[in-house]
Amino acid sequence: MGRIRVLTERVANQIAAGEVVERPASVCKELIENSLDAGATQLRIELARGGRSLIKVSDNGCGMNRDDAMLAFERHATSKLRSAGDLLAIATLGFRGEALPSIASVSRVTLRTRAVDQEAGTLVEIHGGRMKDVRDAALAPGTSVSVRNLFFNVPARRKFLRTERTELSHAVRMATHYSLAHLGKSLQLRNERGSLLSVTPVSTLRERVYQVFGGDALDRLVEIEPAQGQKHRIGGFVSEPQAQRRNRHSIYVFVNRRLVRDSLIQKAIGRAYESMMPKGVFPFALLFLEIPPEEVDVNVHPAKTEVRFRNPTQVFELVRSAIRGRLVAAKPASGLPPPGQIAQQESVPASAEAASPLPSVGAGGLPGTRATPASGRLGIPAWSDFQPAAPPPGSVPVPSSAEEPDEAGPPLEVKREVALHSRSPLADRQPANLGELGRLRLLGQLHDSFIVAAGDDGVWIIDQHVAHERILFEKVLQARLSGRPQMQRLLDPIVITLTPGQDVAYEGLAEEFLGNGFEIEPFGGRTVAIKATPAELPPRDVESLIHELLDDSREAGRGLTLGQMRKRMAATIACHAAIKVNMPLSEEKMRWLLEQLARTDCPMSCPHGRPIALRYGTREILKAFHRT
Ligand code: ADP
Numbered sequence: 283m284g285r286i287r288v289l290t291e292r293v294a295n296q297i298a299a300g301e302v303v304e305r306p307a308s309v310c311k312e313l314i315e316n317s318l319d320a321g322a323t324q325l326r327i328e329l330a331r332g333g334r335s336l337i338k339v340s341d342n343g344c345g346m347n348r349d350d351a352m353l354a355f356e357r358h359a360t361s362k363l364r365s366a367g368d369l370l371a372i373a374t375l376g377f378r379g380e381a382l383p384s385i386a387s388v389s390r391v392t393l394r395t396r397a398v399d400q401e402a403g404t405l406v407e408i409h410g411g412r413m414k415d416v417r418d419a420a421l422a423p424g425t426s427v428s429v430r431n432l433f434f435n436v437p438a439r440r441k442f443l444r445t446e447r448t449e450l451s452h453a454v455r456m457a458t459h460y461s462l463a464h465l466g467k468s469l470q471l472r473n474e475r476g477s478l479l480s481v482t483p484v485s486t487l488r489e490r491v492y493q494v495f496g497g498d499a500l501d502r503l504v505e506i507e508p509a510q511g512q513k514h515r516i517g518g519f520v521s522e523p524q525a526q527r528r529n530r531h532s533i534y535v536f537v538n539r540r541l542v543r544d545s546l547i548q549k550a551i552g553r554a555y556e557s558m559m560p561k562g563v564f565p566f567a568l569l570f571l572e573i574p575p576e577e578v579d580v581n582v583h584p585a586k587t588e589v590r591f592r593n594p595t596q597v598f599e600l601v602r603s604a605i606r607g608r609l610v611a612a613k614p615a616s617g618l619p620p621p622g623q624i625a626q627q628e629s630v631p632a633s634a635e636a637a638s639p640l641p642s643v644g645a646g647g648l649p650g651t652r653a654t655p656a657s658g659r660l661g662i663p664a665w666s667d668f669q670p671a672a673p674p675p676g677s678v679p680v681p682s683s684a685e686e687p688d689e690a691g692p693p694l695e696v697k698r699e700v701a702l703h704s705r706s707p708l709a710d711r712q713p714a715n716l717g718e719l720g721r722l723r724l725l726g727q728l729h730d731s732f733i734v735a736a737g738d739d740g741v742w743i744i745d746q747h748v749a750h751e752r753i754l755f756e757k758v759l760q761a762r763l764s765g766r767p768q769m770q771r772l773l774d775p776i777v778i779t780l781t782p783g784q785d786v787a788y789e790g791l792a793e794e795f796l797g798n799g800f801e802i803e804p805f806g807g808r809t810v811a812i813k814a815t816p817a818e819l820p821p822r823d824v825e826s827l828i829h830e831l832l833d834d835s836r837e838a839g840r841g842l843t844l845g846q847m848r849k850r851m852a853a854t855i856a857c858h859a860a861i862k863v864n865m866p867l868s869e870e871k872m873r874w875l876l877e878q879l880a881r882t883d884c885p886m887s888c889p890h891g892r893p894i895a896l897r898y899g900t901r902e903i904l905k906a907f908h909r910t
């Protein structure tokens with residue numbers, strides 16, 4: 283007898299479950315997608331113990347008749363595809379007919395469903411892939427699927443589940459994703475302790491963002507409005523460069539309303555923030571790409587979160603230029619973090635910072651400080667960081683049980699109620715544009731380092747060094763590209779001896795030095811004479827600058843494109859040439875700085891990603907004085 287055997291259906295399903303069902307959140311995902319595909323307008327999701335003991339999704343969609351209810355658990359049984367041709371342009375979220383049988387093979391599932399045109403409903407019970415019960419049941423139209431004891435029969439998989447809190451956080455993030463992509467639906471998510479997310483139908487993404495993340499979050503986002511009439515479109519929201527996170531959890535990307543994880547798009551987002559945001563931190567982004575279905579293949583992986591684009595370069599450029607363009611136009615201002623947040627930051631141990639893979643948001647603009655682990659642990663961005671210490675009404679704190687170190691942190695606060703009618707109406711929110719900087723009323727200089735000024739709507743504090751750095755950076759880069767650097771001839775050449783490594787690096791960079799206005803001549807051995815430098819550079823800084831540029835290029839060297847290398851060089855020159863802190867400035871000089879800064883493309887951040895200007899808005903001032 284041969285050794286090869288066809289696997290039983292149950293084993294095949296369990297194997298498929300390995301790919302489709304990773305954790306409670308993946309069950310949520312499949313069930314939510316099914317409800318949406320069924321045309322539901324109301325979805326209710328219930329979780330117990332982070333989804334480990336129960337995940338229940340109920341909807342008011344089309345429902346199923348008895349035959350379909352049983353067929354739904356057969357492998358490759360789907361109502362969404364008829365032929366292989368349909369695969370080329372998939373309009374539904376599901377299509378593989380794998381989710382229900384996979385889930386049912388590794389849990390105890392109860393399906394309750396009634397088609398709108400049927401008298402009676404059907405209840406199907408399946409445990410570990412074995413049909414236990416099928417019977418009529420009195421039900422309202424629609425479907426509910428309860429998944430209990432996930433992986434009860436696969437101990438190996440159960441062991442891979444993380445703590446309840448982590449699993450809950452993944453599930454909440456999943457539900458949040460779908461709530462953002464489906465504005466016309468109402469969606470409720472609750473667990474043992476109460477409501478975690480609740481949204482009602484709205485007509486704009488702006489309103490939905492307001493419902494889910496709250497108004498303070500919205501203030502830190504700029505909207506990308508999709509260009510009309512194009513085949514490839516992109517819309518959504520991205521954060522101002524100073525709202526930084528330490529990981530990518532706050533990047534939500536949808537392609538044709540399907541949630542995807544795509545490294546190409548992640549890269550394009552990173553490039554859009556280049557020289558606005560430091561390396562190693564990430565923005566908040568909520569992006570919706572619309573791409574003709576025939577140009578994107580979603581059938582790449584069973585979980586359907588990976589896609590393949592027919593024209594990746596075009597998609598990359600679409601994402602990068604849309605975000606960059608919007609940021610440059612909106613020039614969003616950073617606010618000051620409320621006092622409570624500063625205290626919280628200082629109390630964070632460095633080890634926790636390094637370890638946490640979970641979402642957190644930047645300091646909202648304290649130079650030198652960066653992202654801190656804070657609330658928002660459960661996949662909802664930690665925008666509550668920007669709110670007063672007391673939780674807003676309607677938010678439900680989730681207990682922070684004893685957890686792995688990376689899970690510790692203040693409780694989640696998610697806006698529970700639709701807040702459209704609450705204190706600060708949506709329409710009032712006008713983000714400050716840094717283009718305004720040139721028109722501010724100068725109030726003075728603080729510590730010989732910061733310019734203080736008043737605008738139409740608040741008080742501004744501008745860091746004079748980074749402001750000048752940004753102005754010079756854009757100027758140096760521009761001059762390099764146009765081939766007309768401004769030079770200054772030195773009275774006495776500066777003679778520098780290079781290390782052997784620097785000498786090698788210099789050979790590769792000689793042209794760039796020239797292009798930036800340096801005139802450097804060999805002076806025998808590893809010694810060079812600098813005869814001219816970029817115009818703004820103080821001669822006493824020249825030597826250290828040259829060493830820095832050469833060492834830097836050696837370290838970063840390979841892997842940088844010419845464009846990136848030029849940016850680094852421009853940033854280093856700008857940093858050395860810029861006005862320092864602790865330097866008194868005349869009124870004219872301050873005014874000049876503000877006007878020049880207003881004209882730059884990115885007055886938000888210095889080339890290394892630090893904030894330049896902070897605004898203490900009138901609304902925050904009123905709030906702080908309890909006048910609202
Ligand atoms: P797929 O979604 O890929 O078709 P599933 O295993 O997720 O595969 O579901 C199988 C079938 O069960 C679906 O094609 C659909 O016809 C039916 N179904 C599943 N969930 C629902 C629901 N909530 N409402 C109505 N029909 C559903």
Ligand code: MG
Binds near residue numbers: 315316375379381
């Ligand atoms: Mg499905």
